[in-house]
Amino acid sequence: MKELVQGLLRGEERALARAISLVEDRDPRAKELIERAFPHTGGAYRLGITGPPGVGKSTIVDRLVPLLQESHGRTAILACDPSSPFSEGALLGDRIRMRGIDQREGVFIRSMATRGALGGLARATHEAAFLLEAAGFELIIFETIGVGQAEVEIVEAADTVVVVLTPQSGDAIQAMKAGLMEIADILVVNKSDQGGADAALQNLESALSLSSRDWRPPVIRAAAEDGEGIPELAKALARHRQYLEGGPLLERRRGRLRAFLKRIIAEELERQLWDERGLEALNGKVEALLERRAGPHQVAEEILREIGR
Ligand SMILES: Nc1nc2c(ncn2[C@@H]2O[C@H](COP(=O)(O)OP(=O)(O)O)[C@@H](O)[C@H]2O)c(=O)[nH]1
Ligand SMILES: [Mg+2]
Structure with a gap:
Protein backbone atom coordinates (compact mmCIF):
# COMPACT_ATOMS: atom_id res chain seq x y z
CA MET A 1 0.00 0.00 0.00
CA LYS A 2 2.74 2.42 0.95
CA GLU A 3 4.59 1.72 -2.27
CA LEU A 4 1.42 2.04 -4.30
CA VAL A 5 0.61 5.40 -2.75
CA GLN A 6 4.15 6.65 -3.27
CA GLY A 7 4.10 5.54 -6.90
CA LEU A 8 0.74 7.20 -7.35
CA LEU A 9 1.91 10.49 -5.87
CA ARG A 10 4.98 10.40 -8.10
CA GLY A 11 2.61 10.11 -11.03
CA GLU A 12 3.74 6.68 -12.19
CA GLU A 13 1.29 5.25 -14.69
CA ARG A 14 1.66 1.67 -13.48
CA ALA A 15 0.74 2.61 -9.93
CA LEU A 16 -2.12 4.70 -11.24
CA ALA A 17 -3.52 1.88 -13.37
CA ARG A 18 -3.32 -0.51 -10.43
CA ALA A 19 -4.95 1.99 -8.09
CA ILE A 20 -7.85 2.54 -10.49
CA SER A 21 -8.33 -1.22 -10.77
CA LEU A 22 -8.62 -1.51 -6.99
CA VAL A 23 -11.32 1.16 -7.05
CA GLU A 24 -13.16 -0.55 -9.90
CA ASP A 25 -13.02 -3.91 -8.18
CA ARG A 26 -14.18 -2.44 -4.88
CA ASP A 27 -11.18 -4.00 -3.28
CA PRO A 28 -11.15 -3.48 0.50
CA ARG A 29 -7.85 -1.62 0.11
CA ALA A 30 -9.47 1.01 -2.10
CA LYS A 31 -10.81 2.93 0.88
CA GLU A 32 -7.40 3.41 2.43
CA LEU A 33 -6.00 4.34 -0.94
CA ILE A 34 -8.58 7.08 -1.42
CA GLU A 35 -8.01 8.38 2.10
CA ARG A 36 -4.28 8.65 1.52
CA ALA A 37 -4.65 10.20 -1.90
CA PHE A 38 -7.32 12.67 -0.91
CA PRO A 39 -5.11 15.40 0.62
CA HIS A 40 -3.39 15.62 -2.76
CA THR A 41 -6.56 16.02 -4.82
CA GLY A 42 -8.56 19.00 -6.04
CA GLY A 43 -5.99 20.35 -8.47
CA ALA A 44 -7.42 19.33 -11.83
CA TYR A 45 -9.82 21.00 -14.15
CA ARG A 46 -12.49 18.41 -14.99
CA LEU A 47 -14.28 18.32 -18.28
CA GLY A 48 -17.26 16.05 -18.98
CA ILE A 49 -18.28 15.13 -22.51
CA THR A 50 -21.57 13.35 -22.88
CA GLY A 51 -24.25 12.60 -25.44
CA PRO A 52 -25.90 9.66 -27.19
CA PRO A 53 -23.72 6.84 -28.59
CA GLY A 54 -22.06 7.53 -31.92
CA VAL A 55 -22.45 11.32 -32.01
CA GLY A 56 -18.69 11.82 -32.15
CA LYS A 57 -17.61 12.29 -28.54
CA SER A 58 -14.35 10.38 -28.91
CA THR A 59 -13.58 12.15 -32.17
CA ILE A 60 -14.09 15.51 -30.48
CA VAL A 61 -11.85 14.54 -27.57
CA ASP A 62 -9.24 13.35 -30.02
CA ARG A 63 -9.19 16.73 -31.79
CA LEU A 64 -9.64 18.82 -28.69
CA VAL A 65 -6.90 17.46 -26.47
CA PRO A 66 -3.98 18.84 -28.49
CA LEU A 67 -5.56 22.31 -28.26
CA LEU A 68 -6.13 22.09 -24.52
CA GLN A 69 -2.91 20.44 -23.59
CA GLU A 70 -0.81 23.55 -24.12
CA SER A 71 -2.72 25.46 -21.48
CA HIS A 72 -3.67 22.58 -19.19
CA GLY A 73 -0.69 20.27 -18.99
CA ARG A 74 -0.92 16.61 -18.09
CA THR A 75 -4.17 15.17 -19.38
CA ALA A 76 -6.19 12.04 -18.60
CA ILE A 77 -9.24 10.63 -20.31
CA LEU A 78 -11.70 8.40 -18.47
CA ALA A 79 -14.01 6.67 -20.92
CA CYS A 80 -17.22 5.34 -19.38
CA ASP A 81 -19.61 3.23 -21.37
CA PRO A 82 -22.02 1.59 -18.96
CA SER A 83 -23.75 -0.29 -21.77
CA SER A 84 -20.71 -2.51 -22.11
CA PRO A 85 -19.17 -3.04 -18.69
CA PHE A 86 -16.56 -5.46 -19.98
CA SER A 87 -15.97 -3.69 -23.22
CA GLU A 88 -12.48 -4.70 -24.24
CA GLY A 89 -13.68 -4.20 -27.79
CA ALA A 90 -14.92 -0.72 -27.17
CA LEU A 91 -11.71 0.16 -25.41
CA LEU A 92 -9.70 -1.05 -28.33
CA GLY A 93 -11.90 0.89 -30.74
CA ASP A 94 -11.49 4.05 -28.71
CA ARG A 95 -7.78 3.53 -28.44
CA ILE A 96 -7.44 3.21 -32.17
CA ARG A 97 -9.64 6.22 -32.79
CA MET A 98 -7.68 8.18 -30.23
CA ARG A 99 -4.38 7.15 -31.67
CA GLY A 100 -3.69 10.75 -32.54
CA ILE A 101 -3.46 11.61 -28.88
CA ASP A 102 -2.67 8.28 -27.31
CA GLN A 103 0.95 8.62 -28.22
CA ARG A 104 1.28 12.22 -27.17
CA GLU A 105 3.25 12.69 -24.06
CA GLY A 106 1.20 13.08 -20.93
CA VAL A 107 -2.13 11.68 -22.10
CA PHE A 108 -3.42 8.81 -20.01
CA ILE A 109 -6.45 6.92 -21.34
CA ARG A 110 -8.48 4.57 -19.26
CA SER A 111 -11.73 2.82 -20.04
CA MET A 112 -13.74 2.46 -16.85
CA ALA A 113 -15.44 -0.80 -16.06
CA THR A 114 -17.25 -2.03 -13.03
CA ARG A 115 -18.75 -5.28 -11.93
CA GLY A 116 -21.89 -3.88 -10.54
CA ALA A 117 -24.76 -1.55 -10.95
CA LEU A 118 -24.54 1.67 -12.94
CA GLY A 119 -24.26 3.63 -9.72
CA GLY A 120 -21.05 1.71 -9.09
CA LEU A 121 -19.60 3.11 -12.26
CA ALA A 122 -20.33 6.67 -11.19
CA ARG A 123 -18.60 6.10 -7.89
CA ALA A 124 -15.61 4.32 -9.44
CA THR A 125 -15.24 7.16 -11.93
CA HIS A 126 -15.37 9.82 -9.23
CA GLU A 127 -12.75 7.93 -7.23
CA ALA A 128 -10.58 7.43 -10.29
CA ALA A 129 -10.66 11.20 -10.77
CA PHE A 130 -9.33 11.65 -7.22
CA LEU A 131 -6.53 9.21 -8.00
CA LEU A 132 -5.66 11.07 -11.20
CA GLU A 133 -5.53 14.36 -9.32
CA ALA A 134 -3.27 12.84 -6.69
CA ALA A 135 -1.03 11.63 -9.52
CA GLY A 136 -0.66 15.19 -10.72
CA PHE A 137 -2.98 15.31 -13.73
CA GLU A 138 -4.16 18.82 -14.48
CA LEU A 139 -6.91 18.09 -16.97
CA ILE A 140 -9.34 15.19 -16.59
CA ILE A 141 -11.82 14.46 -19.36
CA PHE A 142 -14.77 12.17 -18.71
CA GLU A 143 -16.31 10.73 -21.83
CA THR A 144 -19.62 9.06 -21.14
CA ILE A 145 -22.71 8.18 -23.10
CA GLY A 146 -25.57 10.31 -21.90
CA VAL A 147 -28.88 8.52 -21.97
CA GLY A 148 -30.10 8.42 -18.41
CA GLN A 149 -29.70 9.27 -14.77
CA ALA A 150 -26.70 7.04 -14.17
CA GLU A 151 -24.67 8.75 -16.86
CA VAL A 152 -25.77 12.13 -15.64
CA GLU A 153 -24.35 11.16 -12.26
CA ILE A 154 -21.02 10.32 -13.82
CA VAL A 155 -20.77 13.64 -15.53
CA GLU A 156 -21.61 15.43 -12.30
CA ALA A 157 -17.99 14.88 -11.39
CA ALA A 158 -17.05 17.49 -14.00
CA ASP A 159 -16.53 21.24 -13.69
CA THR A 160 -17.71 21.87 -17.24
CA VAL A 161 -20.18 19.65 -19.07
CA VAL A 162 -20.26 19.50 -22.85
CA VAL A 163 -23.29 17.79 -24.39
CA VAL A 164 -22.78 16.54 -27.93
CA LEU A 165 -25.69 15.98 -30.29
CA THR A 166 -26.13 15.56 -34.03
CA PRO A 167 -28.77 17.12 -36.28
CA GLN A 168 -30.09 13.65 -37.05
CA SER A 169 -32.04 10.99 -35.23
CA GLY A 170 -33.90 13.09 -32.69
CA ASP A 171 -30.82 13.46 -30.51
CA ALA A 172 -32.05 16.74 -29.12
CA ILE A 173 -35.33 15.23 -27.96
CA GLN A 174 -33.53 12.31 -26.38
CA ALA A 175 -31.16 14.68 -24.65
CA MET A 176 -33.99 16.74 -23.21
CA LYS A 177 -35.70 13.61 -21.92
CA ALA A 178 -32.51 12.46 -20.26
CA GLY A 179 -32.17 15.80 -18.51
CA LEU A 180 -29.00 16.65 -20.39
CA MET A 181 -30.09 20.17 -21.31
CA GLU A 182 -30.16 21.16 -17.65
CA ILE A 183 -26.61 20.04 -17.05
CA ALA A 184 -25.08 21.26 -20.32
CA ASP A 185 -22.66 24.17 -20.03
CA ILE A 186 -21.81 23.97 -23.72
CA LEU A 187 -23.71 22.23 -26.53
CA VAL A 188 -22.10 20.89 -29.65
CA VAL A 189 -24.03 20.00 -32.78
CA ASN A 190 -21.61 17.62 -34.43
CA LYS A 191 -21.69 16.01 -37.91
CA SER A 192 -22.85 19.29 -39.36
CA ASP A 193 -21.31 18.08 -42.63
CA GLN A 194 -24.28 15.73 -42.95
CA GLY A 195 -26.84 18.53 -43.17
CA GLY A 196 -29.67 19.76 -40.99
CA ALA A 197 -27.35 21.56 -38.61
CA ASP A 198 -28.95 25.01 -39.01
CA ALA A 199 -32.37 23.81 -37.92
CA ALA A 200 -30.88 21.85 -35.01
CA LEU A 201 -28.90 24.88 -33.86
CA GLN A 202 -31.99 27.07 -34.03
CA ASN A 203 -34.09 24.60 -32.07
CA LEU A 204 -31.48 24.32 -29.36
CA GLU A 205 -31.00 28.09 -29.15
CA SER A 206 -34.71 28.64 -28.71
CA ALA A 207 -35.00 25.86 -26.13
CA LEU A 208 -32.11 27.43 -24.19
CA SER A 209 -33.55 30.93 -24.38
CA LEU A 210 -36.32 29.78 -22.05
CA SER A 211 -33.83 28.95 -19.32
CA SER A 212 -33.08 31.46 -16.61
CA ARG A 213 -29.65 30.19 -15.70
CA ASP A 214 -26.78 32.60 -15.07
CA TRP A 215 -24.69 31.02 -17.74
CA ARG A 216 -26.33 30.72 -21.12
CA PRO A 217 -24.79 27.65 -22.77
CA PRO A 218 -23.30 28.45 -26.18
CA VAL A 219 -24.27 26.12 -29.04
CA ILE A 220 -21.37 25.20 -31.28
CA ARG A 221 -21.58 23.87 -34.79
CA ALA A 222 -18.98 21.22 -35.46
CA ALA A 223 -17.74 18.59 -37.86
CA ALA A 224 -15.20 16.94 -35.63
CA GLU A 225 -13.91 14.55 -38.24
CA ASP A 226 -12.65 17.56 -40.22
CA GLY A 227 -11.65 19.44 -37.09
CA GLU A 228 -14.37 22.02 -37.71
CA GLY A 229 -15.72 23.79 -34.66
CA ILE A 230 -13.01 22.43 -32.38
CA PRO A 231 -11.15 25.73 -31.91
CA GLU A 232 -14.52 27.36 -31.14
CA LEU A 233 -15.19 24.65 -28.57
CA ALA A 234 -11.80 25.26 -26.97
CA LYS A 235 -12.60 28.98 -26.74
CA ALA A 236 -16.02 28.30 -25.21
CA LEU A 237 -14.36 26.04 -22.66
CA ALA A 238 -11.91 28.76 -21.70
CA ARG A 239 -14.79 31.23 -21.30
CA HIS A 240 -16.74 28.81 -19.14
CA ARG A 241 -13.73 28.13 -16.99
CA GLN A 242 -13.25 31.85 -16.51
CA TYR A 243 -16.90 32.19 -15.55
CA LEU A 244 -16.55 29.34 -13.03
CA GLU A 245 -13.43 30.75 -11.50
CA GLY A 246 -15.25 34.01 -10.92
CA GLY A 247 -17.25 32.25 -8.20
CA PRO A 248 -19.49 29.31 -9.14
CA LEU A 249 -16.65 26.77 -9.17
CA LEU A 250 -16.47 26.53 -5.40
CA GLU A 251 -20.23 26.02 -5.18
CA ARG A 252 -20.06 23.31 -7.82
CA ARG A 253 -17.27 21.50 -6.03
CA ARG A 254 -19.07 21.76 -2.73
CA GLY A 255 -22.21 20.21 -4.28
CA ARG A 256 -20.11 17.51 -5.84
CA LEU A 257 -18.43 16.48 -2.61
CA ARG A 258 -21.77 16.56 -0.86
CA ALA A 259 -23.29 14.22 -3.45
CA PHE A 260 -20.27 11.94 -3.21
CA LEU A 261 -20.59 11.77 0.57
CA LYS A 262 -24.27 10.95 0.32
CA ARG A 263 -23.48 8.19 -2.11
CA ILE A 264 -20.85 6.49 -0.01
CA ILE A 265 -22.94 6.77 3.15
CA ALA A 266 -25.93 5.19 1.39
CA GLU A 267 -23.72 2.39 0.09
CA GLU A 268 -22.24 1.80 3.53
CA LEU A 269 -25.67 1.68 5.16
CA GLU A 270 -26.93 -0.75 2.56
CA ARG A 271 -23.90 -2.96 3.08
CA GLN A 272 -24.44 -2.94 6.86
CA LEU A 273 -28.14 -3.58 6.48
N1 LIG B 1 -19.74 12.62 -40.93
C1 LIG B 1 -19.17 12.77 -39.73
N2 LIG B 1 -18.84 11.69 -39.01
C2 LIG B 1 -18.27 11.87 -37.81
C3 LIG B 1 -18.02 13.17 -37.30
N3 LIG B 1 -17.48 13.02 -36.07
C4 LIG B 1 -17.37 11.69 -35.84
N4 LIG B 1 -17.84 10.99 -36.89
C5 LIG B 1 -17.91 9.53 -37.03
O1 LIG B 1 -18.96 9.04 -36.23
C6 LIG B 1 -18.63 7.74 -35.70
C7 LIG B 1 -18.76 7.74 -34.19
O2 LIG B 1 -17.80 8.61 -33.64
P1 LIG B 1 -17.27 8.47 -32.14
O3 LIG B 1 -16.33 9.60 -31.92
O4 LIG B 1 -16.79 7.11 -31.87
O5 LIG B 1 -18.63 8.68 -31.35
P2 LIG B 1 -18.92 8.46 -29.78
O6 LIG B 1 -19.60 7.15 -29.64
O7 LIG B 1 -19.85 9.58 -29.43
O8 LIG B 1 -17.62 8.54 -29.06
C8 LIG B 1 -17.22 7.46 -36.16
O9 LIG B 1 -17.28 6.64 -37.29
C9 LIG B 1 -16.67 8.82 -36.51
O10 LIG B 1 -15.68 8.76 -37.48
C10 LIG B 1 -18.39 14.30 -38.09
O11 LIG B 1 -18.22 15.46 -37.72
N5 LIG B 1 -18.97 14.04 -39.30
MG1 LIG C 1 -16.65 7.14 -27.75
Whole structure:
Protein backbone atom coordinates (compact mmCIF):
# COMPACT_ATOMS: atom_id res chain seq x y z
CA MET A 1 0.00 0.00 0.00
CA LYS A 2 2.74 2.42 0.95
CA GLU A 3 4.59 1.72 -2.27
CA LEU A 4 1.42 2.04 -4.30
CA VAL A 5 0.61 5.40 -2.75
CA GLN A 6 4.15 6.65 -3.27
CA GLY A 7 4.10 5.54 -6.90
CA LEU A 8 0.74 7.20 -7.35
CA LEU A 9 1.91 10.49 -5.87
CA ARG A 10 4.98 10.40 -8.10
CA GLY A 11 2.61 10.11 -11.03
CA GLU A 12 3.74 6.68 -12.19
CA GLU A 13 1.29 5.25 -14.69
CA ARG A 14 1.66 1.67 -13.48
CA ALA A 15 0.74 2.61 -9.93
CA LEU A 16 -2.12 4.70 -11.24
CA ALA A 17 -3.52 1.88 -13.37
CA ARG A 18 -3.32 -0.51 -10.43
CA ALA A 19 -4.95 1.99 -8.09
CA ILE A 20 -7.85 2.54 -10.49
CA SER A 21 -8.33 -1.22 -10.77
CA LEU A 22 -8.62 -1.51 -6.99
CA VAL A 23 -11.32 1.16 -7.05
CA GLU A 24 -13.16 -0.55 -9.90
CA ASP A 25 -13.02 -3.91 -8.18
CA ARG A 26 -14.18 -2.44 -4.88
CA ASP A 27 -11.18 -4.00 -3.28
CA PRO A 28 -11.15 -3.48 0.50
CA ARG A 29 -7.85 -1.62 0.11
CA ALA A 30 -9.47 1.01 -2.10
CA LYS A 31 -10.81 2.93 0.88
CA GLU A 32 -7.40 3.41 2.43
CA LEU A 33 -6.00 4.34 -0.94
CA ILE A 34 -8.58 7.08 -1.42
CA GLU A 35 -8.01 8.38 2.10
CA ARG A 36 -4.28 8.65 1.52
CA ALA A 37 -4.65 10.20 -1.90
CA PHE A 38 -7.32 12.67 -0.91
CA PRO A 39 -5.11 15.40 0.62
CA HIS A 40 -3.39 15.62 -2.76
CA THR A 41 -6.56 16.02 -4.82
CA GLY A 42 -8.56 19.00 -6.04
CA GLY A 43 -5.99 20.35 -8.47
CA ALA A 44 -7.42 19.33 -11.83
CA TYR A 45 -9.82 21.00 -14.15
CA ARG A 46 -12.49 18.41 -14.99
CA LEU A 47 -14.28 18.32 -18.28
CA GLY A 48 -17.26 16.05 -18.98
CA ILE A 49 -18.28 15.13 -22.51
CA THR A 50 -21.57 13.35 -22.88
CA GLY A 51 -24.25 12.60 -25.44
CA PRO A 52 -25.90 9.66 -27.19
CA PRO A 53 -23.72 6.84 -28.59
CA GLY A 54 -22.06 7.53 -31.92
CA VAL A 55 -22.45 11.32 -32.01
CA GLY A 56 -18.69 11.82 -32.15
CA LYS A 57 -17.61 12.29 -28.54
CA SER A 58 -14.35 10.38 -28.91
CA THR A 59 -13.58 12.15 -32.17
CA ILE A 60 -14.09 15.51 -30.48
CA VAL A 61 -11.85 14.54 -27.57
CA ASP A 62 -9.24 13.35 -30.02
CA ARG A 63 -9.19 16.73 -31.79
CA LEU A 64 -9.64 18.82 -28.69
CA VAL A 65 -6.90 17.46 -26.47
CA PRO A 66 -3.98 18.84 -28.49
CA LEU A 67 -5.56 22.31 -28.26
CA LEU A 68 -6.13 22.09 -24.52
CA GLN A 69 -2.91 20.44 -23.59
CA GLU A 70 -0.81 23.55 -24.12
CA SER A 71 -2.72 25.46 -21.48
CA HIS A 72 -3.67 22.58 -19.19
CA GLY A 73 -0.69 20.27 -18.99
CA ARG A 74 -0.92 16.61 -18.09
CA THR A 75 -4.17 15.17 -19.38
CA ALA A 76 -6.19 12.04 -18.60
CA ILE A 77 -9.24 10.63 -20.31
CA LEU A 78 -11.70 8.40 -18.47
CA ALA A 79 -14.01 6.67 -20.92
CA CYS A 80 -17.22 5.34 -19.38
CA ASP A 81 -19.61 3.23 -21.37
CA PRO A 82 -22.02 1.59 -18.96
CA SER A 83 -23.75 -0.29 -21.77
CA SER A 84 -20.71 -2.51 -22.11
CA PRO A 85 -19.17 -3.04 -18.69
CA PHE A 86 -16.56 -5.46 -19.98
CA SER A 87 -15.97 -3.69 -23.22
CA GLU A 88 -12.48 -4.70 -24.24
CA GLY A 89 -13.68 -4.20 -27.79
CA ALA A 90 -14.92 -0.72 -27.17
CA LEU A 91 -11.71 0.16 -25.41
CA LEU A 92 -9.70 -1.05 -28.33
CA GLY A 93 -11.90 0.89 -30.74
CA ASP A 94 -11.49 4.05 -28.71
CA ARG A 95 -7.78 3.53 -28.44
CA ILE A 96 -7.44 3.21 -32.17
CA ARG A 97 -9.64 6.22 -32.79
CA MET A 98 -7.68 8.18 -30.23
CA ARG A 99 -4.38 7.15 -31.67
CA GLY A 100 -3.69 10.75 -32.54
CA ILE A 101 -3.46 11.61 -28.88
CA ASP A 102 -2.67 8.28 -27.31
CA GLN A 103 0.95 8.62 -28.22
CA ARG A 104 1.28 12.22 -27.17
CA GLU A 105 3.25 12.69 -24.06
CA GLY A 106 1.20 13.08 -20.93
CA VAL A 107 -2.13 11.68 -22.10
CA PHE A 108 -3.42 8.81 -20.01
CA ILE A 109 -6.45 6.92 -21.34
CA ARG A 110 -8.48 4.57 -19.26
CA SER A 111 -11.73 2.82 -20.04
CA MET A 112 -13.74 2.46 -16.85
CA ALA A 113 -15.44 -0.80 -16.06
CA THR A 114 -17.25 -2.03 -13.03
CA ARG A 115 -18.75 -5.28 -11.93
CA GLY A 116 -21.89 -3.88 -10.54
CA ALA A 117 -24.76 -1.55 -10.95
CA LEU A 118 -24.54 1.67 -12.94
CA GLY A 119 -24.26 3.63 -9.72
CA GLY A 120 -21.05 1.71 -9.09
CA LEU A 121 -19.60 3.11 -12.26
CA ALA A 122 -20.33 6.67 -11.19
CA ARG A 123 -18.60 6.10 -7.89
CA ALA A 124 -15.61 4.32 -9.44
CA THR A 125 -15.24 7.16 -11.93
CA HIS A 126 -15.37 9.82 -9.23
CA GLU A 127 -12.75 7.93 -7.23
CA ALA A 128 -10.58 7.43 -10.29
CA ALA A 129 -10.66 11.20 -10.77
CA PHE A 130 -9.33 11.65 -7.22
CA LEU A 131 -6.53 9.21 -8.00
CA LEU A 132 -5.66 11.07 -11.20
CA GLU A 133 -5.53 14.36 -9.32
CA ALA A 134 -3.27 12.84 -6.69
CA ALA A 135 -1.03 11.63 -9.52
CA GLY A 136 -0.66 15.19 -10.72
CA PHE A 137 -2.98 15.31 -13.73
CA GLU A 138 -4.16 18.82 -14.48
CA LEU A 139 -6.91 18.09 -16.97
CA ILE A 140 -9.34 15.19 -16.59
CA ILE A 141 -11.82 14.46 -19.36
CA PHE A 142 -14.77 12.17 -18.71
CA GLU A 143 -16.31 10.73 -21.83
CA THR A 144 -19.62 9.06 -21.14
CA ILE A 145 -22.71 8.18 -23.10
CA GLY A 146 -25.57 10.31 -21.90
CA VAL A 147 -28.88 8.52 -21.97
CA GLY A 148 -30.10 8.42 -18.41
CA GLN A 149 -29.70 9.27 -14.77
CA ALA A 150 -26.70 7.04 -14.17
CA GLU A 151 -24.67 8.75 -16.86
CA VAL A 152 -25.77 12.13 -15.64
CA GLU A 153 -24.35 11.16 -12.26
CA ILE A 154 -21.02 10.32 -13.82
CA VAL A 155 -20.77 13.64 -15.53
CA GLU A 156 -21.61 15.43 -12.30
CA ALA A 157 -17.99 14.88 -11.39
CA ALA A 158 -17.05 17.49 -14.00
CA ASP A 159 -16.53 21.24 -13.69
CA THR A 160 -17.71 21.87 -17.24
CA VAL A 161 -20.18 19.65 -19.07
CA VAL A 162 -20.26 19.50 -22.85
CA VAL A 163 -23.29 17.79 -24.39
CA VAL A 164 -22.78 16.54 -27.93
CA LEU A 165 -25.69 15.98 -30.29
CA THR A 166 -26.13 15.56 -34.03
CA PRO A 167 -28.77 17.12 -36.28
CA GLN A 168 -30.09 13.65 -37.05
CA SER A 169 -32.04 10.99 -35.23
CA GLY A 170 -33.90 13.09 -32.69
CA ASP A 171 -30.82 13.46 -30.51
CA ALA A 172 -32.05 16.74 -29.12
CA ILE A 173 -35.33 15.23 -27.96
CA GLN A 174 -33.53 12.31 -26.38
CA ALA A 175 -31.16 14.68 -24.65
CA MET A 176 -33.99 16.74 -23.21
CA LYS A 177 -35.70 13.61 -21.92
CA ALA A 178 -32.51 12.46 -20.26
CA GLY A 179 -32.17 15.80 -18.51
CA LEU A 180 -29.00 16.65 -20.39
CA MET A 181 -30.09 20.17 -21.31
CA GLU A 182 -30.16 21.16 -17.65
CA ILE A 183 -26.61 20.04 -17.05
CA ALA A 184 -25.08 21.26 -20.32
CA ASP A 185 -22.66 24.17 -20.03
CA ILE A 186 -21.81 23.97 -23.72
CA LEU A 187 -23.71 22.23 -26.53
CA VAL A 188 -22.10 20.89 -29.65
CA VAL A 189 -24.03 20.00 -32.78
CA ASN A 190 -21.61 17.62 -34.43
CA LYS A 191 -21.69 16.01 -37.91
CA SER A 192 -22.85 19.29 -39.36
CA ASP A 193 -21.31 18.08 -42.63
CA GLN A 194 -24.28 15.73 -42.95
CA GLY A 195 -26.84 18.53 -43.17
CA GLY A 196 -29.67 19.76 -40.99
CA ALA A 197 -27.35 21.56 -38.61
CA ASP A 198 -28.95 25.01 -39.01
CA ALA A 199 -32.37 23.81 -37.92
CA ALA A 200 -30.88 21.85 -35.01
CA LEU A 201 -28.90 24.88 -33.86
CA GLN A 202 -31.99 27.07 -34.03
CA ASN A 203 -34.09 24.60 -32.07
CA LEU A 204 -31.48 24.32 -29.36
CA GLU A 205 -31.00 28.09 -29.15
CA SER A 206 -34.71 28.64 -28.71
CA ALA A 207 -35.00 25.86 -26.13
CA LEU A 208 -32.11 27.43 -24.19
CA SER A 209 -33.55 30.93 -24.38
CA LEU A 210 -36.32 29.78 -22.05
CA SER A 211 -33.83 28.95 -19.32
CA SER A 212 -33.08 31.46 -16.61
CA ARG A 213 -29.65 30.19 -15.70
CA ASP A 214 -26.78 32.60 -15.07
CA TRP A 215 -24.69 31.02 -17.74
CA ARG A 216 -26.33 30.72 -21.12
CA PRO A 217 -24.79 27.65 -22.77
CA PRO A 218 -23.30 28.45 -26.18
CA VAL A 219 -24.27 26.12 -29.04
CA ILE A 220 -21.37 25.20 -31.28
CA ARG A 221 -21.58 23.87 -34.79
CA ALA A 222 -18.98 21.22 -35.46
CA ALA A 223 -17.74 18.59 -37.86
CA ALA A 224 -15.20 16.94 -35.63
CA GLU A 225 -13.91 14.55 -38.24
CA ASP A 226 -12.65 17.56 -40.22
CA GLY A 227 -11.65 19.44 -37.09
CA GLU A 228 -14.37 22.02 -37.71
CA GLY A 229 -15.72 23.79 -34.66
CA ILE A 230 -13.01 22.43 -32.38
CA PRO A 231 -11.15 25.73 -31.91
CA GLU A 232 -14.52 27.36 -31.14
CA LEU A 233 -15.19 24.65 -28.57
CA ALA A 234 -11.80 25.26 -26.97
CA LYS A 235 -12.60 28.98 -26.74
CA ALA A 236 -16.02 28.30 -25.21
CA LEU A 237 -14.36 26.04 -22.66
CA ALA A 238 -11.91 28.76 -21.70
CA ARG A 239 -14.79 31.23 -21.30
CA HIS A 240 -16.74 28.81 -19.14
CA ARG A 241 -13.73 28.13 -16.99
CA GLN A 242 -13.25 31.85 -16.51
CA TYR A 243 -16.90 32.19 -15.55
CA LEU A 244 -16.55 29.34 -13.03
CA GLU A 245 -13.43 30.75 -11.50
CA GLY A 246 -15.25 34.01 -10.92
CA GLY A 247 -17.25 32.25 -8.20
CA PRO A 248 -19.49 29.31 -9.14
CA LEU A 249 -16.65 26.77 -9.17
CA LEU A 250 -16.47 26.53 -5.40
CA GLU A 251 -20.23 26.02 -5.18
CA ARG A 252 -20.06 23.31 -7.82
CA ARG A 253 -17.27 21.50 -6.03
CA ARG A 254 -19.07 21.76 -2.73
CA GLY A 255 -22.21 20.21 -4.28
CA ARG A 256 -20.11 17.51 -5.84
CA LEU A 257 -18.43 16.48 -2.61
CA ARG A 258 -21.77 16.56 -0.86
CA ALA A 259 -23.29 14.22 -3.45
CA PHE A 260 -20.27 11.94 -3.21
CA LEU A 261 -20.59 11.77 0.57
CA LYS A 262 -24.27 10.95 0.32
CA ARG A 263 -23.48 8.19 -2.11
CA ILE A 264 -20.85 6.49 -0.01
CA ILE A 265 -22.94 6.77 3.15
CA ALA A 266 -25.93 5.19 1.39
CA GLU A 267 -23.72 2.39 0.09
CA GLU A 268 -22.24 1.80 3.53
CA LEU A 269 -25.67 1.68 5.16
CA GLU A 270 -26.93 -0.75 2.56
CA ARG A 271 -23.90 -2.96 3.08
CA GLN A 272 -24.44 -2.94 6.86
CA LEU A 273 -28.14 -3.58 6.48
CA TRP A 274 -27.81 -6.78 4.51
CA ASP A 275 -25.35 -8.58 6.71
CA GLU A 276 -26.18 -12.09 7.92
CA ARG A 277 -28.71 -10.88 10.45
CA GLY A 278 -30.43 -8.59 7.99
CA LEU A 279 -30.75 -11.27 5.38
CA GLU A 280 -32.06 -13.72 7.96
CA ALA A 281 -34.78 -11.28 8.99
CA LEU A 282 -35.63 -10.64 5.36
CA ASN A 283 -35.90 -14.32 4.51
CA GLY A 284 -37.92 -15.05 7.65
CA LYS A 285 -40.53 -12.46 6.80
CA VAL A 286 -41.00 -12.96 3.09
CA GLU A 287 -43.27 -15.94 3.70
CA ALA A 288 -45.78 -13.64 5.40
CA LEU A 289 -46.02 -11.70 2.17
CA LEU A 290 -46.19 -14.77 -0.03
CA GLU A 291 -49.11 -16.09 2.00
CA ARG A 292 -50.74 -12.65 2.17
CA ARG A 293 -50.71 -12.64 5.94
CA ALA A 294 -49.46 -9.06 5.97
CA GLY A 295 -48.79 -6.16 3.61
CA PRO A 296 -45.32 -5.18 2.36
CA HIS A 297 -45.02 -1.96 4.35
CA GLN A 298 -45.97 -3.63 7.61
CA VAL A 299 -43.47 -6.40 6.94
CA ALA A 300 -40.74 -3.90 6.07
CA GLU A 301 -41.30 -2.10 9.37
CA GLU A 302 -41.17 -5.39 11.26
CA ILE A 303 -37.89 -6.29 9.59
CA LEU A 304 -36.38 -2.91 10.41
CA ARG A 305 -37.48 -3.25 14.02
CA GLU A 306 -36.09 -6.77 14.21
CA ILE A 307 -32.65 -5.70 13.03
CA GLY A 308 -32.70 -2.69 15.26
CA ARG A 309 -33.15 0.20 12.84
N1 LIG B 1 -19.74 12.62 -40.93
C1 LIG B 1 -19.17 12.77 -39.73
N2 LIG B 1 -18.84 11.69 -39.01
C2 LIG B 1 -18.27 11.87 -37.81
C3 LIG B 1 -18.02 13.17 -37.30
N3 LIG B 1 -17.48 13.02 -36.07
C4 LIG B 1 -17.37 11.69 -35.84
N4 LIG B 1 -17.84 10.99 -36.89
C5 LIG B 1 -17.91 9.53 -37.03
O1 LIG B 1 -18.96 9.04 -36.23
C6 LIG B 1 -18.63 7.74 -35.70
C7 LIG B 1 -18.76 7.74 -34.19
O2 LIG B 1 -17.80 8.61 -33.64
P1 LIG B 1 -17.27 8.47 -32.14
O3 LIG B 1 -16.33 9.60 -31.92
O4 LIG B 1 -16.79 7.11 -31.87
O5 LIG B 1 -18.63 8.68 -31.35
P2 LIG B 1 -18.92 8.46 -29.78
O6 LIG B 1 -19.60 7.15 -29.64
O7 LIG B 1 -19.85 9.58 -29.43
O8 LIG B 1 -17.62 8.54 -29.06
C8 LIG B 1 -17.22 7.46 -36.16
O9 LIG B 1 -17.28 6.64 -37.29
C9 LIG B 1 -16.67 8.82 -36.51
O10 LIG B 1 -15.68 8.76 -37.48
C10 LIG B 1 -18.39 14.30 -38.09
O11 LIG B 1 -18.22 15.46 -37.72
N5 LIG B 1 -18.97 14.04 -39.30
MG1 LIG C 1 -16.65 7.14 -27.75
